Amino acid sequence: MSIAIILVIVLTIIAIISTIMAISKGDPNYRSSAKRNTTNLTLIYAATTVLSIIALGFYIWIK
Template identity: 50%
Template structure:
């Protein structure tokens, strides 16, 4: 149990440090491509929600 706790703590520390290091690098073109990024993200959400509803319907129909 103590080994697992130490492993989780080590992974957490690594994740925090790597996240902080990566956030220092910014994308200069991000502000110009905000509309495209928002559209892509919206499309991903629509597809995922649609697939989730279909999956839920099939699950309810089969049980």
């Protein structure tokens, strides 16, 4: 069980780092809408994290 928790945490950290790296380079027009895009990505990560924790809790509760 602890391996699954560690895997979720590691994958989340990798996703956040990858997103930050993608924000720093790429489309020149991306900078003009960076605040909106960053806000959207933050909301997506927050929702994914909450849903992952709920799913993990449900799995532990069933087991």
